[in-house]
Every structure is written in C-alpha cells, then in structure tokens.
Amino acid sequence: MSRKIDLEEMKHIQLELLDDVHSFCLANGIRYSLCGGTLLGAVRHQGYIPWDDDIDIMMPRSDYERFIQMYQSEQNTVIDLRKDATTVELCVKVSRNGTSMTDKLLGRTLWGINIDIFPVDGIPGDYKNLLDEILHLRKRLGQICPFYRVVQKHKIQWFLKYCIKRIVFFYPGSITSLKQRIYRISTRYNLKETPLGAALFGSYGKKEVIPSETFKHFTNISFEGKNYLAIQDFHTYLHALYGDYMKLPPEKDRVSHHLYEVYAE
Secondary structure, eight states, X not given: OOEEEOHHHHHHHHHHXXXXXXHHHHHHTOOOEEOHHHHHHHHHHSSSOTTOOXXXXXXXXXXXXXXXXXXXXXXXXXXXXXXXXXXXXXXXXXXXXXXXXXXXTTOOBOOOSEEEEEEEEEEOSSOHXXXXXXXXXXXXXXXXXXXXXXOOSSHHHHHHHHHHHHHHTOOSSOHHHHXXXXXXXXXXXXXXXXXXXEOTTSSSGGGGOEEGGGGTOEEEEEETTEEEEEESOHHHHHHHHHSSTTSOOOGGGOOOOXXXXXXXX
C-alpha cells in the first residue's frame, strides 16, 4: 500500500539522488553543474529557493551521453525521455525506485521522485535560425503530444482533444520521430568547437545561450550544507537567465510551479 510523502521527505530523497549522481560523476570523471533554479538557490540561498521543490543539473553533451550509458544504481533508474512518446520532456531524469509522482492536473504518474539532467550543446555564432527551429519543434511537441495515453482524469476528453490537435497542428510523423529530429538538430555542433553553448532543453529559451567557455571550468558550491559542482562563472549564466538574480521576485511570484502528489510504496 502506498503512503503519501510530504515536501520535506521528498526533498530529502532528491538530495540523496543528487549525492549519488555527484559521487558517480566524481568517480568517473563526468562533469556536471547545478543549473536553473537549483544553481540560483545555491548562490542566493545556499540551498533550495524557499518556494522551489526540484533539483536540476546540466552536463556538457559528451559527459551527458557517457552518464546515460554508464550510470547504474540499485535504488535509482535513469529515464531517458527522448524515447518516451507520451511526454514533451527531452531531458533525462534519475528517479528513485519505489516512489511515484502524480500530476494533479492530468492525473498522470510517469516517474518517481527525481532530479532532471539537461545536456549542454554547442551553439554557432549565428544561431538565430538554429534556435528558432528547435523552439518551434518543441512547441509542436506540446501541440501534438498524446497525453490521453497516461492521464487518469477525463480520458475521453483528452483523447478527443488530441484528435483535434493532430488535425489542426498537422505533423506527419510520431512524437518519437519528432524528438529524434530535435535531438539531431541540437547535437549538430560540438561544444568544444563553437563560441557559444546552451542547455537547449531547459525552460529559458534563447536566454540559455552563453559563451561556451563558461562550461569549461567547474568549482565547488554549497547546497543544503553539502558541496556539489557548479560552473565557475555562474554569474554569466545566472545573469543571462534572471538578470539581477540576487534580487528576490515579488511575493506574488514566490510560488512553486510543480504541482504533484508524491507517494512511496
């Protein structure tokens, strides 16, 4: 019988996942960095942003692919969402076995308590067309994704909505083929050979694009009382994403965007 997990226990498990990934990466020479709101939390709060409830990290593409191939754990599982035809996500999750997270909106349960891992790819100097194409195709993913396959609430309505969307937003291939197309485009350039780089599958679009030099040097950073890895020049990255990142947002914006119910077996 499943039991419901509260926010503090969920964060404790997320930190265990991060500890395990951190140890594995150090042991195998794999580079990674806290990223997004997790890196912002580390710099501004020395831990979670008080109203946040997830952990994100990023890896240069070569390290990312090595991690996917090599990582093994009795407690955790790597979920490569490039191969999942029922989600819009393109990243990798490391998920705790024996737990589940149910989306309150759709009622879908796809993975357990997890941390997200995003690849960092090379970006050429003249990148507008490349990013426009990737962002357009990512938008198309959302338009035609068959959520009805995994939802628990109002399944018939979601199926009818999907049928209409496939007609209105016509795409001749499958979700998986669309994801593969995005993957091929995003890996077109080597991070070592381009002036710019970006974690293209994150939430910030063109704001993610920063000098590729930023992803060459890493340092230790404190997060919830432990040391993890982060890009040394975190200022360039955080300023690109958030502007004046040390300034707190208005109180009305200090809310979590992740609405899940969490369970353990």
